[in-house]
Amino acid sequence: MAQPASVTEAAIDTRGLTKRYRGGQLAVDGLDLAVPRGSVFGFLGPNGSGKTTTIRMLMGLIAPTAGSARVLGEPMPSAVRGVLPRVGALIEGPALYGHLSGRDNLVRYDCADPTADPRTRGARVGQALERVGLAAAAGKKARAYSLGMKQRLGLAAALLQPRELLVLDEPTNGLDPQGMREIRALVRELAAEGTTVFLSSHLLDEIEQVCTHAAVMARGRLITQGTVGDLAEGVRGRLVVGTPDPPEAVRVLKENGIVGLVVDGDLVTGELPAQDPPDLAELNAALVRADVRVRSFGTQRGSLEDAFVALTGEGFDVDG
Amino acid sequence: MSTAEERVAVTAAPVAARPRGLRTLGLFRNELVVTFRRWRTLALFAILAGIPVVVGIAVKIETSDGGTAGGEGGGPAFISQITNNGLFLVFTSLAVTLPFFLPMAIGVVAGDAIAGEANAGTLRYLLVAPAGRSRLLLAKGWAALVFCASGVLVVTVSALATGSAMFPLGDVTLLSGTSISFSEGLLRALAVAAVVTVSLIGVAAIGLFVSTLTNSGIAAMATTVGLLITVQILDTIPQLHAIQPYLFPHYWLSFADLVRDPVYWDQIMRNFGLQGLYLAVFGSAAWARFTTRDITA
Numbered sequence: 001m002a003q004p005a006s007v008t009e010a011a012i013d014t015r016g017l018t019k020r021y022r023g024g025q026l027a028v029d030g031l032d033l034a035v036p037r038g039s040v041f042g043f044l045g046p047n048g049s050g051k052t053t054t055i056r057m058l059m060g061l062i063a064p065t066a067g068s069a070r071v072l073g074e075p076m077p078s079a080v081r082g083v084l085p086r087v088g089a090l091i092e093g094p095a096l097y098g099h100l101s102g103r104d105n106l107v108r109y110d111c112a113d114p115t116a117d118p119r120t121r122g123a124r125v126g127q128a129l130e131r132v133g134l135a136a137a138a139g140k141k142a143r144a145y146s147l148g149m150k151q152r153l154g155l156a157a158a159l160l161q162p163r164e165l166l167v168l169d170e171p172t173n174g175l176d177p178q179g180m181r182e183i184r185a186l187v188r189e190l191a192a193e194g195t196t197v198f199l200s201s202h203l204l205d206e207i208e209q210v211c212t213h214a215a216v217m218a219r220g221r222l223i224t225q226g227t228v229g230d231l232a233e234g235v236r237g238r239l240v241v242g243t244p245d246p247p248e249a250v251r252v253l254k255e256n257g258i259v260g261l262v263v264d265g266d267l268v269t270g271e272l273p274a275q276d277p278p279d280l281a282e283l284n285a286a287l288v289r290a291d292v293r294v295r296s297f298g299t300q301r302g303s304l305e306d307a308f309v310a311l312t313g314e315g316f317d318v319d320g
Numbered sequence: 321m322s323t324a325e326e327r328v329a330v331t332a333a334p335v336a337a338r339p340r341g342l343r344t345l346g347l348f349r350n351e352l353v354v355t356f357r358r359w360r361t362l363a364l365f366a367i368l369a370g371i372p373v374v375v376g377i378a379v380k381i382e383t384s385d386g387g388t389a390g391g392e393g394g395g396p397a398f399i400s401q402i403t404n405n406g407l408f409l410v411f412t413s414l415a416v417t418l419p420f421f422l423p424m425a426i427g428v429v430a431g432d433a434i435a436g437e438a439n440a441g442t443l444r445y446l447l448v449a450p451a452g453r454s455r456l457l458l459a460k461g462w463a464a465l466v467f468c469a470s471g472v473l474v475v476t477v478s479a480l481a482t483g484s485a486m487f488p489l490g491d492v493t494l495l496s497g498t499s500i501s502f503s504e505g506l507l508r509a510l511a512v513a514a515v516v517t518v519s520l521i522g523v524a525a526i527g528l529f530v531s532t533l534t535n536s537g538i539a540a541m542a543t544t545v546g547l548l549i550t551v552q553i554l555d556t557i558p559q560l561h562a563i564q565p566y567l568f569p570h571y572w573l574s575f576a577d578l579v580r581d582p583v584y585w586d587q588i589m590r591n592f593g594l595q596g597l598y599l600a601v602f603g604s605a606a607w608a609r610f611t612t613r614d615i616t617a
C-alpha cells in the first residue's frame with residue numbers, strides 16, 4: 001500500500017501529458033501540470049479544452065498517448081490500485097444505479113474498493129450521506145433523485161473514506177444556490193483537514209472564492225498556472241472615471257497617456273499604461289484643472305474572469 | 321454535516337488485514353444483489369418459471385381425451401412420459417428451454433454485464449473506487465455463472481412443482497427401459513440441471529466478451545442473442561458438418577444421456593470440454609480487451 005506522503009512532492013504532477021483519441025482528436029497536448037499538496041486547485045478552461053480528458057488520464061481510465069502522470073507521488077495508470085483508494089473522484093457528473101436506493105448505491109461503490117473495511121461500511125455510508133445533506137433521502141430510489149440530489153450522492157461516493165486528494169469535475173453543476181454554498185463550505189472544510197482538492201469548473205466566482213491555485217486550459221494546452229492571486233494580478237486594473245463631460249475627459253486622459261479609452265454613458269474607462277503609469281492623484285487634478293466635472297474616480301481590480309477571457313479569448317464557439 | 325472527528329474515528333480501523341479473496345467476495349456478493357434486484361432479472365425468471373407450467377397445461381389438455389402426448393415436440397421421448405410421471409416434466413422443460421430461453425436470458429445478463437455499466441456511467445466510478453479491472457471482470461463472470469445456475473434452478477423447481485401438482489409421481493422408467501426409484505430419479509433430475517448449467521457457460525463467456533466491446537448494453541445483448549440464433553441455425557445445416565462439433569450448442573441435448581442406464585458419458589464429456597474451451601477463449605479475450613481499453617463513457 002501507500003507510503004506516507006512526503007510533503008514536498010506534488011499531489012498531481014504531469015510531464016508532457018498528451019491524449020489523442022481514436023479518431024484523431026488531440027484533446028490534451030503536452031500538459032505539464034503541478035498541483036501542490038494541500039492546495040485547492042481550480043482547473044479552468046472553455047468547453048472542449050481537455051479538462052475531463054486530463055482527469056480521465058489522472059484516474060487511469062484512459063491511457064495517455066504520450067507523457068506521464070504522477071498522482072500522490074505514484075505513476076498512473078500503473079499504480080491505480082495503490083493510489084485510487086486515497087483519491088475521491090467525481091468525473092463528468094454522477095452516475096447511479098436507478099433501481100437502488102441512495103444508500104445502496106454508496107454501499108455498491110464501497111464494495112468495489114478492496115481496501116474499504118466492510119465492518120465500518122454502514123457507518124461510513126451514513127456519514128457520507130450526512131455530509132452532503134442527503135440523510136433524509138437515503139432510502140429513496142436513485143432514479144427518483146433530482147439532478148442536484150444525484151450530484152450530492154456522487155460527492156458522497158467520493159467521501160466514503162478519508163481522502164488525500166479529491167478530484168471534482170464540475171462539482172456544483174446542477175446544484176441550487178444553497179447547495180453550491182454547502183459544497184464550497186465542504187471543500188474549504190476538507191482543505192482545512194489537509195485534503196488536496198483539484199476541481200474543474202466554469203464558474204469563475206467559485207474558483208476565485210475557494211481556490212488557492214488555478215490553471216487555465218485552452219484547446220488542450222495549458223496556458224497558465226499559479227496562485228489565484230498571481231493570475232488575477234496579471235490583468236491590469238482599469239481606470240474608471242464618472243463624469244458628465246466625457247469628451248473633455250477623454251481628451252485630458254489621452255494627453256496623460258491613458259490608452260484604450262471607452263465611453264459608456266457618463267463613464268469613461270481606460271487602461272493605465274504598463275510603463276511608468278501616471279500618478280492617480282495627479283491625473284485627477286489634471287481633469288479638474290481642465291474643468292472636467294468628476295463624479296467618481298478610481299481603478300477596478302482585475303478579476304479572474306478578465307484573466308480567463310484575456311487568456312482564452314472572447315469567442316463563444318467551441319474549438320473543434 | 322458531521323464533524324471531521326466523528327468521521328475519522330470510524331474510518332481509522334485497519335483495512336489491509338483482510339485476506340484478498342474475501343475482499344473480492346464482497347464485490348461479487350454485491351454484484352449478485354445488484355443483479356437480482358433488477359426488475360429485468362426478475363422478469364426473466366418469471367418467464368423461465370412460466371414455461372414448465374405452459375408445457376404441463378398443454379400436455380394435460382392434449383391427453384385429457386385419453387390419448388397420449390406425441391413425442392415429436394420438445395426433446396427426446398420425454399414428453400410422452402409426463403402423464404405417467406410428473407418428474408418427466410423436469411426433463412421436458414429443460415429440453416424445451418435449453419435451445420433458446422435459457423441462453424437468451426444468459427445473453428441478456430452477460431451482455432449487459434460491462435456494457436450496461438458503461439452505458440450508465442457507473443463503470444468509471446467502479447474503476448476509480450478502484451474495483452480493479454480483472455477483479456471486476458471476475459466478479460461479473462461469477463455472477464453470470466450464478467445467474468445460469470439460478471435460471472436452470474427456476475425451471476427445474478417450477479417443473480417439479482407443476483409436475484407433482486398435475487401428474488402422478490412414482491418410480492421412473494428410464495429411456496433405456498430400466499426402472500429406478502423416485503428418489504434416484506430426483507437425483508438424476510438434479511444432475512441434469514447441473515449439466516444444463518454447464519452447457520450455458522459458453523454463451524455466458526461469449527456474452528461477457530461482447531459486453532467489453534461496446535458502451536451500449538442493448539447492443540451487447542442483441543449481438544449475443546443474435547449470435548446465439550445464428551449458431552443454432554448453423555448447427556442444423558448439414559453442409560456445415562465439419563465445423564458443427566465446434567459450435568457451442570452442438571452437444572446441448574446430450575444431457576438426455578443421463579436418463580439412461582448405464583449413463584452414456586461420451587457426449588456429455590465432449591460438451592464439458594467444448595464449454596471449457598469457449599470459457600478459456602472468450603474469457604481471455606474479454607480480459608485482454610477490458611484491461612487495456614479506454615473507458616470514456
Ligand SMILES: Nc1ncnc2c1ncn2[C@@H]1O[C@H](COP(=O)(O)OP(=O)(O)OP(=O)(O)O)[C@@H](O)[C@H]1O
Nearest residue numbers: 021025027046047048049050051052053054320616
Ligand atoms: N471519447 C472521446 N472520443 C473522441 N474525442 C473525444 C472524446 N471525449 C472527448 N473528446 C474530445 O476531446 C476534446 C476535449 O474534451 P473534454 O471532454 O476533455 O473537454 P472538457 O474541457 O472537459 O469540456 P467541458 O467543459 O465541456 O466539460 C473535445 O474536443 C472533445 O470533442
Ligand SMILES: [Mg+2]
Nearest residue numbers: 051052092169
Ligand atoms: Mg468536462
